[in-house]
Amino acid sequence: MPELPEVETIRRRLQDGYGGKPGLVGRQIQRAELLWARTLAEPDPDEFHYRIQGQRILDFDRRAKYLSIRLSDDVLVLHLRMSGDLWVEAATDEIAPHHRLVLYLEGDMRLAFNDPRKFGRAWLLADPAGLFTGLGPEPLSEDFEPQRFYHSLQQRRRRLKPLLLDQHFIAGLGNIYTDEALHLAGLHPMTMANCLNYVQAERLWQSIRRVLQEGIRRNGASIDWVYRGGDFQNYFQVYQRVDQPCYRCGTAIVRTVVGQRGTHFCPQCQPVEPGD
DNA sequence: CACGAGACCTGTTCGC
DNA sequence: TGCGAACAGGTCTCGT
Numbered sequence: 001m002p003e004l005p006e007v008e009t010i011r012r013r014l015q016d017g018y019g020g021k022p023g024l025v026g027r028q029i030q031r032a033e034l035l036w037a038r039t040l041a042e043p044d045p046d047e048f049h050y051r052i053q054g055q056r057i058l059d060f061d062r063r064a065k066y067l068s069i070r071l072s073d074d075v076l077v078l079h080l081r082m083s084g085d086l087w088v089e090a091a092t093d094e095i096a097p098h099h100r101l102v103l104y105l106e107g108d109m110r111l112a113f114n115d116p117r118k119f120g121r122a123w124l125l126a127d128p129a130g131l132f133t134g135l136g137p138e139p140l141s142e143d144f145e146p147q148r149f150y151h152s153l154q155q156r157r158r159r160l161k162p163l164l165l166d167q168h169f170i171a172g173l174g175n176i177y178t179d180e181a182l183h184l185a186g187l188h189p190m191t192m193a194n195c196l197n198y199v200q201a202e203r204l205w206q207s208i209r210r211v212l213q214e215g216i217r218r219n220g221a222s223i224d225w226v227y228r229g230g231d232f233q234n235y236f237q238v239y240q241r242v243d244q245p246c247y248r249c250g251t252a253i254v255r256t257v258v259g260q261r262g263t264h265f266c267p268q269c270q271p272v273e274p275g276d
Numbered sequence: 277c278a279c280g281a282g283a284c285c286t287g288t289t290c291g292c
Numbered sequence: 293t294g295c296g297a298a299c300a301g302g303t304c305t306c307g308t
Contacts, residue, residue, distance in 0.1 A: 003301060038284090065302080081302045083286080098286085117285045119302065158278065167303080174301055224288075224300070260280075262299080 002080035002227075004139070004172030005215030007065050009230060010086055014069075014111070015060045019229075021088045027105040028056045029071070039100040039113065041121045048124050052076070052103070063132050064171035077123045077131055078113060083226050084120035087112040116226065135171040139208050144170075150201035153193040161189035162259035164208075173208065176221055176239045179264045181207045183238045188270045189256075189263045195273055238264040 002010075017023040032052050034045055043051070055071035062068065067086075069076040078084070087096070091108040101113040101122055113120065123131060137144045156163055163169050164178045173181070182189050184207035187200065196204070215221065220230030223240070233240075237247060241264060242255040251268035 006301075079302085081284095082300070083302095115285095116287065117300090117302095119284065119286095156278095162279080165302090176301060221301075226287095226301080261302095 002065055002082075002084060003174035003177050003215070003220075004062075004065060004212055005177070005218075005232065006220035006227060006230065007062055007067055007080065008216050009220045010080075011060045011062045011067055014086060014088070018088075022107075024057050024088065024105065024109070024111060025059055026057065027107060027109065029053060030104045030106060033102040033104070034100075035095070035102065036100040036115075036118055038118065039115065039120060039122055040124075042123045042125065052124055057105075064135050064138065064167060065174070066128075066131065068128060074124050074126055075128045077125060077128045079121050080115070081117070081119035081121070083117040084113060084115040085227050087114050134168055136167060136169045137171065139170055139172055139212055144205075144209075146202045146205040149205045150196075150198050153196055153201050153204075156193040158193050159189065159258065160187060160191045160193055160204075161261070161263055163193050165259070165261065170208070172212065175261050176236070177208075177211050177215060179239045180237055181211045183265060183270060184211060186269050186271075188272045189258050189265055191273045238266060240264065 015023050015025060029052055032049055034040055037045065040048055051074060055073055058070040058072065060067065060069055065079060067078045089110045089112060091104055091110050093110065096114060098114050098116040099112045100115045100118065100120065103111045105111060113122065152169065160182060161178060164173050181204065185204040187204060214235065215232045218230055218232035218235060220227065221232040222228050222230045223233055238253050241253045243252050245251065246253055246266040246269060249266065249268045251266055253264055254267050256263050
């Protein structure tokens with residue numbers, strides 16, 4: 001589930017509370033339990049357990065798809081990858097099948113990193129800045145500007161779809177929101193980035209922001225068995241809508257593979273650019 | 277520099 | 293019903 005809007009939704013719910021459960025700000029971590037060693041990227045388990053114990057949660061932050069839990073002395077950074085989720089539960093609840101890392105908090109509560117596919121990672125760092133160097137601009141921030149976006153597109157000889165998925169180019173988009181943004185912008189996923197004119201680049205810039213904001217407003221998208229609680233999936237224009245009519249023109253939505261990722265688009269609304 | 281393949285993993289769904 | 297293949301919200305590394 002985790003693209004920018006889903007991570008942001010999780011961040012807000014951990015910060016402010018959700019579904020009758022209180023927010024976790026201010027709570028002290030009594031101890032940690034690591035159930036799948038590879039989930040912890042850094043430091044080694046011994047140091048991790050020793051260091052995290054007794055620290056207090058100051059707040060929850062997000063950069064791209066990374067969730068940062070700011071603690072008294074360190075920052076616990078989590079990346080949910082394909083199937084990760086965070087569960088707030090009672091300390092006495094049974095440990096669910098796919099819990100990988102569990103924090104026991106004061107007030108008999110637990111914060112659990114649940115991740116069936118085991119791709120997710122956690123880092124406990126004094127300063128997480130190094131993890132984020134190399135990330136592209138944050139699409140909803142002020143300094144993501146259409147002019148600069150146009151210029152960076154001009155410099156790349158890559159197809160739009162894989163380029164938008166590249167976190168070094170722009171950080172936070174994943175497969176769903178990339179397909180949705182390209183449809184809203186009326187651009188074919190195979191279009192070469194450097195052949196967009198300024199108007200098209202600005203339309204794409206706008207579309208990326210609109211789609212992400214809409215995703216956040218709907219609390220993210222819930223597909224499959226992972227992550228419940230968002231309803232952006234009910235507003236998809238192209239993603240997972242193969243052979244169904246485009247809401248704008250009625251043409252059947254097409255699915256192809258671009259850069260090993262399922263890619264959905266409307267062949268009518270998203271024409272191939274001349275010269276491609 | 278850009279791209280494709282393979283790796284890391286488990287669970288669900290689809291076709292025969 | 294059973295079983296294998298394809299597929300899934302992500303990212304890294306390696307070879308061409």
